[in-house]
Amino acid sequence: MSNKMHIKLNVNGKDEEFLAEPRELLIYTLRERLNITGPHIGCETSHCGACTVTIDGKSVKSCTMFVAQASGKAVTTIEGIGGPDALHPLQEAFKEHHGLQCGYCTPGMITRATKLLEEIPNPTEEEIRFGMAGNICRCTGYQNIVKSIQAAATEMNAAKEAAE
Amino acid sequence: MKDEVDTREDRVANLKGMGCSRKRVEDARFTQGKGNYVDDIKLDGMLFGDFVRSPYAHARITSINTEAALKVPGVLAVLTAADLEPLGLHWMPTLAGDKQMVLADGKVLFQGQEVAFVVAEDRYAAADGIELVEVEYEELPVIVDPFEALQSDVVLREDLVGEDGSIPAGAHGPRKHHNHIFTWEAGDKAPTEEVIANAEVVAEESMYYHRTHPCPLETCGCVASMDKVNGKLTLWGTFQAPHAIRTVVSLISGIEEHNIRVISPDIGGGFGNKVGAYPGYVCSVVASIVTGKPVKWIEDRMDNLMTTAFARDYHMTGKISATKEGKITGLHCHVTADHGGFDACADPTKFPAGFMNICTGSYDIPTAFLEVDGVYTNKAPGGVSYRCSFRVTEAVYFIERMIEVLAIKLNMDAAELRRINFIKKEQFPYTAALGWEYDSGDYHTAWEKALTTVDYEGLRAEQAQRVEDFKAGKTRKLMGIGLSFFTEIVGAGPVKNCDILGLGMFDSCEIRIHPTGSAIARLGTISQGQGHATTFAQILASEIGLSADSITIEEGDTDTAPYGLGTYGSRSTPVAGAATAMAGRKIRAKAQMIAAYLLEVHDNDVEFDVDRFVVKGAPEKFKTMKEIAFAAYNQAIPGLEPGLEAVSYYDPPNMTYPFGAYVCVMDIDVDTGVPEIRRFYALDDCGTRINPMIIEGQVHGGLTEALAVALGQEIAYDDMGNVKTGTLMDFFLPTAWEVPNYETDFTVTPSPHHPIGAKGVGESPHVGGVPCFSNAVQDAFRPFGNTHTNMPHDHWRIWRTANELGLHD
Numbered sequence: 001m002s003n004k005m006h007i008k009l010n011v012n013g014k015d016e017e018f019l020a021e022p023r024e025l026l027i028y029t030l031r032e033r034l035n036i037t038g039p040h041i042g043c044e045t046s047h048c049g050a051c052t053v054t055i056d057g058k059s060v061k062s063c064t065m066f067v068a069q070a071s072g073k074a075v076t077t078i079e080g081i082g083g084p085d086a087l088h089p090l091q092e093a094f095k096e097h098h099g100l101q102c103g104y105c106t107p108g109m110i111t112r113a114t115k116l117l118e119e120i121p122n123p124t125e126e127e128i129r130f131g132m133a134g135n136i137c138r139c140t141g142y143q144n145i146v147k148s149i150q151a152a153a154t155e156m157n158a159a160k161e162a163a164e
Numbered sequence: 165m166k167d168e169v170d171t172r173e174d175r176v177a178n179l180k181g182m183g184c185s186r187k188r189v190e191d192a193r194f195t196q197g198k199g200n201y202v203d204d205i206k207l208d209g210m211l212f213g214d215f216v217r218s219p220y221a222h223a224r225i226t227s228i229n230t231e232a233a234l235k236v237p238g239v240l241a242v243l244t245a246a247d248l249e250p251l252g253l254h255w256m257p258t259l260a261g262d263k264q265m266v267l268a269d270g271k272v273l274f275q276g277q278e279v280a281f282v283v284a285e286d287r288y289a290a291a292d293g294i295e296l297v298e299v300e301y302e303e304l305p306v307i308v309d310p311f312e313a314l315q316s317d318v319v320l321r322e323d324l325v326g327e328d329g330s331i332p333a334g335a336h337g338p339r340k341h342h343n344h345i346f347t348w349e350a351g352d353k354a355p356t357e358e359v360i361a362n363a364e365v366v367a368e369e370s371m372y373y374h375r376t377h378p379c380p381l382e383t384c385g386c387v388a389s390m391d392k393v394n395g396k397l398t399l400w401g402t403f404q405a406p407h408a409i410r411t412v413v414s415l416i417s418g419i420e421e422h423n424i425r426v427i428s429p430d431i432g433g434g435f436g437n438k439v440g441a442y443p444g445y446v447c448s449v450v451a452s453i454v455t456g457k458p459v460k461w462i463e464d465r466m467d468n469l470m471t472t473a474f475a476r477d478y479h480m481t482g483k484i485s486a487t488k489e490g491k492i493t494g495l496h497c498h499v500t501a502d503h504g505g506f507d508a509c510a511d512p513t514k515f516p517a518g519f520m521n522i523c524t525g526s527y528d529i530p531t532a533f534l535e536v537d538g539v540y541t542n543k544a545p546g547g548v549s550y551r552c553s554f555r556v557t558e559a560v561y562f563i564e565r566m567i568e569v570l571a572i573k574l575n576m577d578a579a580e581l582r583r584i585n586f587i588k589k590e591q592f593p594y595t596a597a598l599g600w601e602y603d604s605g606d607y608h609t610a611w612e613k614a615l616t617t618v619d620y621e622g623l624r625a626e627q628a629q630r631v632e633d634f635k636a637g638k639t640r641k642l643m644g645i646g647l648s649f650f651t652e653i654v655g656a657g658p659v660k661n662c663d664i665l666g667l668g669m670f671d672s673c674e675i676r677i678h679p680t681g682s683a684i685a686r687l688g689t690i691s692q693g694q695g696h697a698t699t700f701a702q703i704l705a706s707e708i709g710l711s712a713d714s715i716t717i718e719e720g721d722t723d724t725a726p727y728g729l730g731t732y733g734s735r736s737t738p739v740a741g742a743a744t745a746m747a748g749r750k751i752r753a754k755a756q757m758i759a760a761y762l763l764e765v766h767d768n769d770v771e772f773d774v775d776r777f778v779v780k781g782a783p784e785k786f787k788t789m790k791e792i793a794f795a796a797y798n799q800a801i802p803g804l805e806p807g808l809e810a811v812s813y814y815d816p817p818n819m820t821y822p823f824g825a826y827v828c829v830m831d832i833d834v835d836t837g838v839p840e841i842r843r844f845y846a847l848d849d850c851g852t853r854i855n856p857m858i859i860e861g862q863v864h865g866g867l868t869e870a871l872a873v874a875l876g877q878e879i880a881y882d883d884m885g886n887v888k889t890g891t892l893m894d895f896f897l898p899t900a901w902e903v904p905n906y907e908t909d910f911t912v913t914p915s916p917h918h919p920i921g922a923k924g925v926g927e928s929p930h931v932g933g934v935p936c937f938s939n940a941v942q943d944a945f946r947p948f949g950n951t952h953t954n955m956p957h958d959h960w961r962i963w964r965t966a967n968e969l970g971l972h973d
Contacts, residue, residue, distance in 0.1 A: 023288070032286075037204040038197020040432070042381045043465045047892035050381055078197035091195040095187060098861045102693025103194025104381045104432030110195060133901040136892075138381045138433045139693045141864030142900040 007071045011036065012080030026062040026070050027051045030077060038078035038107040042136070049135030052108035053077050059115045059134070078107035081114055089159070090114060090152040099148030101139035109135045113149050121160075122153055175774045180713060181706030182920065185857035188698045190691075199430040202385045205400055207458040210387065211240060213451050214290040214461065215444070216280040216297045217471070218272035221308070221542040221885020222320070223301040225268055228280060232296040238289030240455055242297060243281040243447060245269040253446055256416050259439075259664055260516060261335025262345070263323075264506035264545060266443045271304070273320060273505030274544045275885050276470035281447040283459060306885040310479065310502040310539035313343040320505065320540045335507075336516040336538075345507050345538035350521035350598045356533035359494035363485030367573040371565055372954045373558050375477035375502070375543070375879040377469050378550040379897060380692070382432025384472050385462035388448035392456055396423050401445060403428045403720075404438040405730025407688060408667055410722045412441050417449060428720035434692035435869070436548035437473045439510045439732050466890045473510075474543070474879055475550030477502040478558045484566045490574050492585045495529050495597075497562060499536040501547070507538060509547030510732070511554045512662040512669065518554025519653045521598035525563035526607050526651045526823060527585040532597035542885045551869050551930040553654045553733040560650045564935035565952060568647075568942065572951055577624070578943075579615060582649050583608065593916070600653060602821045603923075606849070606913045611649060613911065614825035614847045620645075623829060631947045640835050646828035646940025650932035654924045655738025655820040664729065670815040671739035672726035673747040675704065677808035679797040681790030682714035685747070688728010689740040690720040694926055695858045696736060700744050702854055703920060707748030708755070709775035709789040726811055734822070734924035737854070738915075743814035745919040750810035754796070759787040761801050820915045820923035824848040826932045830940040834971045837963030839875065839941060846932070847909040851923035860908050863929045867906050870933025872898050874941075876958040896958070945969060 004019040011034060020029065030036040030053070042050035044063050051063040054076040062075075082088030090110045093099065100106040109132070116123065116131040123131065128149050129142070137145060170178065180186045193199055230242040245267040248254035255263045268279040280297050284290035307313045307320065319325055319342045326332055331339050336346035360366055386401030397419055403409045406426040414421040431438065444461040451459040463472065479500040485493045501517060503509060511518040517536035524532050549555065567585075571578035586607040587594050594602040614620075623645050630643040659668035672688040685704055689696060696719060701712035719725060728740060752772060759777035760767045763785055770777040777792070779785040787795075795801070796808040829843040846863055853859055876896035880888040889895040914921025934955075941957040942950055948969045953961065966972060 021288070028287075031203075032206075035206070037201075040201065040382065041203065041462075042383075043892045045465070045891050045893060048381060048897070083196060084192075087195070094195050095191040098188065098857050100191060100194055101695065101861060101865060102381070102431065102433040103190065103199045104201065106194045106199075107197040129900040129903075133899040136381065136897050136899060138379065138435070138869070138897065139865045140861060141866075141868035141906065142903050143864045143905055144861060146900065146905075 005068050007067055010074040020067050022068050024067045026065045026067045029067040036077050036079055040104055050105050050108045052111045059112050078111050089155045093148040093152035097144050097148040097151055099145045105137045117153055179705045179711050182702050182854050186698055186702055186855055188695050190697050201382055201430050201432050202400055202402055203462050205387050210458040210460055211283050212287045212290050213281050213283045213448055213459050215278045216294050218277040218279050220301050220303055221275045221306045222304040224271045226300045226302055229298040233293040236293045238285040239293040241283040256446055258506055258508040260507040260509045262507035264508055266446045274542055275887055278443045283451045306542045308541055308881045308885050310500050310541055313539050313541050314341050343540045345503055346516050348517045348536045351533040353533045356494050356496050356531045359531045360483050360485045360496055363493055364488045365573055366483055366485045367570040368483045369569045369952050370481045373476045373478040373561055374955055375474050376873050376877050377474050377879050378435035378437040380433030380435050380437050383463035383468040384438055386445050386448050387458055387460045388452040389458035390452040398425045400427045400429055402431050402438045404434045404732050406720055406722050407727050408729055426722045428690045431692040435551045436732055439548055440473055442472050469890050469895055470887045471544050473548040474546035475548050480562050482566045484570050490576050490581050490584055492527055492529050495524055495532040497523050497534045501536055501538045502541050503538050503547050504541055504543040504545040506545035508545035512656055512664055514661055520555040520559050522556055522653045523559035523562050524596050524598055526649050528587045529597055534598055549733055551866055552927045556652055557931050557934055560931050561935045564648045568939055569951055578647055603818055603915050603917055604913050605823055610825045610847055610849055610911050614827055618827045618845050641831045641833050642944040644830040644940040644944030646936045648826045648932050648936035650824055652822045652928050652931050653819045654734035655816055656733050656735055657819055659815045669729045670813050671728040671743050672813045673743040674726045674811040675747045675751055677793045679794050681710055681793040683710055684716045686718045686725040687740045688726055689731040689736040699854045703741055703744045704748050707745055708751050734927045737922045737924045738820045739816055741922055742919050743812045746814055747810045747812035755792045758792045758795050762787050762795055817917045822850045822923040822928050824928055824932050826936040828936045828940040832944045834966040837959035841904040844904055845907045848928055849911045849913050850925035851914045852921035859925050862926045863908050864906055866929025867933045868898055868903050870930045871937055872896055874934050874937035874955055876956045878956050
């Protein structure tokens with residue numbers, strides 16, 4: 001496996017450049033090469049969504065994408081969504097509405113929810129449940145996740161209105 | 165100082181103590197992706213280990229050739245049983261008194277069994293190495309059915325049969341057959357059989373509680389690091405019981421316990437999966453000793469579902485007798501328990517079938533008998549308590565199905581049948597026929613509240629109309645009303661009868677108050693999402709009068725935390741929560757002496773009030789706990805040592821018995837078999853409530869895991885012992901799309917023997933939820949002659965039931 005590929009990525013606003021085997025999965029690039037451990041591994045089959053990141057505006061499960069497929073693209077993980085100085089409204093809402101327990105699904109869940117709210121800024125409960133169905137949570141039963149996303153949507157829409 | 169002018173109400177609010185929905189302190193790091201799970205750990209020079217696993221369920225191994233694998237760039241070592249044998253580590257003790265192979269020793273007993281451990285520089289190199297380990301197998305007959313196992317000449321465990329073919333007794337007494345593990349009995353056999361033989365009405369049913377799996381989103385894993393310079397082993401891992409792991413590692417490795425440090429970092433859900441000791445842990449430790457480098461092992465999802473910690477797999481047969489009026493007179497239960505290739509169940513030593521003997525449920529049943537036969541088969545070992553106390557989900561499912569079956573036999577309403585048989589409030593503490601002493605309960609109040617809230621009579625009227633409409637061809641949807649009333653038995657447990665591998669099941673808390681009036685408390689438990697850092701601080705806040713926001717809770721590091729048996733079986737609040745309160749009371753007792761000294765009065769002349777000690781009758785004279793903490797360290801007080809610390813090891817006098825009343829309303833499309841949950845009402849009584857927000861969250865989650873198990877989740881095998889549900893493609897985990905909103909409610913019946921009256925809640929919704937969902941499905945078909953069908957009620961099985969009842973004709 002010596003045929004390494006030249007990969008260029010932008011992760012959370014930072015340019016990265018390295019050589020990688022063609023078989024290297026994006027999740028390992030993030031977690032092991034770049035020490036970005038927010039995205040987690042839960043199933044290796046695209047079912048659980050713990051590894052969800054955003055690539056060029058779309059939610060992607062990074063456990064089943066080769067890093068070579070992401071080359072030249074911009075990747076956003078939970079680390080690029082909000083930090084201690086400025087939490088994203090979704091991060092605030094998950095804390096406020098008990099939208100997490102063990103926390104393992106949470107980075108993927110919030111990362112997916114940021115895209116959902118871009119796709120549908122004011123979703124119904126049904127739209128949230130359908131739009132989040134690619135992310136599995138074993139702890140919460142989803143009720144408070146739905147509530148958190150609804151609360152964040154309200155918050156974000158109010159902020160947008162105030163800005164206009 | 166601000167708090168001196170606040171009202172008493174403000175001071176109580178500032179504490180954020182018991183009873184308030186305090187926001188979780190864990191969430192800041194988790195929402196920012198800054199949790200620290202075991203796979204996030206990265207050490208200098210760290211290697212990665214992974215297993216060669218058996219494709220066969222039963223086979224002899226004739227050879228293992230590691231030559232080609234060792235030539236793979238990056239592969240450093242390949243361990244087999246032959247390498248572990250000189251260390252005595254090729255087998256290890258299980259929690260159930262059996263032993264299991266760490267690496268296949270001459271044969272394999274289940275598909276996915278660990279055969280060799282490849283150690284490499286990274287996981288890709290390890291995977292390449294695994295591909296090139298050549299193992300030759302000679303297939304043996306496979307047995308996946310425990311009834312067949314008890315008849316078969318095929319010996320699964322040759323190590324447990326004498327050379328002359330004799331069958332030596334096991335850890336739990338005599339064995340009847342070479343594939344038999346134990347027979348365990350509770351209650352009175354002859355009187356129960358007599359009562360049933362002479363009863364006016366007897367209902368009988370056989371049911372299979374299928375094999376499933378806890379499947380936390382994070383799989384199991386560890387990092388072992390042997391520091392050869394200092395002789396110290398550090399083991400990070402997904403351990404629900406870190407101290408027990410330290411003791412087990414010490415016992416089997418010979419490394420002295422003080423030289424072993426076990427750390428459970430953040431754990432991504434446990435649900436029972438992370439209680440046991442697995443071959444991956446042992447192999448990682450050995451590999452670290454051999455290579456001198458840290459070694460990480462992380463299961464993938466298939467490894468997880470196929471090999472570590474199945475749950476359930478109980479074949480249960482029941483007889484329940486009653487008078488014509490519906491008063492239950494006796495209960496008989498027999499279980500054939502499929503334990504797989506090794507008996508690795510995680511139960512207290514004296515209870516090889518866990519607390520299955522809680523199977524008389526919430527009912528005043530005068531006579532009962534339980535017999536459980538454990539059996540070896542060619543399936544994975546485990547038998548863990550998946551989101552329940554030991555085998556309690558099986559017990560509650562059994563009795564809540566038997567009640568429904570009896571109601572059908574009596575042609576009686578199932579809610580009424582429960583009502584006339586509940587243990588009455590004034591009977592507590594109540595000693596059940598199978599031996600347990602229930603601490604407290606008020607079942608009738610909870611039941612009436614539940615039935616009234618859902619308008620039970622209205623639902624039954626609607627259901628009757630639906631049946632008419634269905635028969636008239638106006639609808640193809642049936643309506644089911646699922647009922648369940650459960651009593652849990654949690655908080656294991658009293659050391660006099662509860663131990664695991666000889667380790668008493670007490671738990672502990674150690675508190676240090678800092679001079680400026682904040683504190684750190686360490687416990688023998690470990691959170692896997694339950695929010696211990698939030699709730700245990702609330703218990704302490706109420707006990708010692710410092711704000712929960714000023715108290716750090718730390719768990720999971722055996723070098724710093726006091727010894728305890730960990731978190732599973734809803735034991736954290738009943739046992740470690742009690743230890744926390746008791747340690748807090750020791751702090752308060754010393755604080756009282758300090759306050760009295762500072763206020764220049766006798767010890768008995770001051771009393772505790774929220775966050776301070778006040779002089780009795782003179783509330784303007786007081787010392788706050790913050791002032792007392794400072795004085796404890798900085799003022800010479802005659803007769804008292806400096807400092808303010810306490811530790812408590814709590815041996816509970818009894819289990820706690822949470823209970824609840826659940827109602828599920830379901831519509832079932834008979835042509836597609838799709839169930840639609842219209843309403844789910846859950847009333848839980850977990851005694852004193854510490855944090856209502858967290859309780860509700862636990863209930864939502866437990867109900868969702870119950871929905872999964874009842875409606876589709878299953879570890880299924882084919883006749884060759886192949887696992888048919890080894891990925892999330894086939895193993896059902898509900899998504900937001902399949903899950904309803906739940907209505908939660910409560911009553912409060914404190915535990916009389918627990919220092920704060922709390923009983924534990926994390927597992928109740930799973931225990932009560934499974935029969936409730938199942939009963940709803942079964943109830944929908946009751947008007948058409950259904951008595952019982954086995955779970956999981958997936959779409960196909962529901963469709964099949966409808967078909968068998970002639971509803972498609």
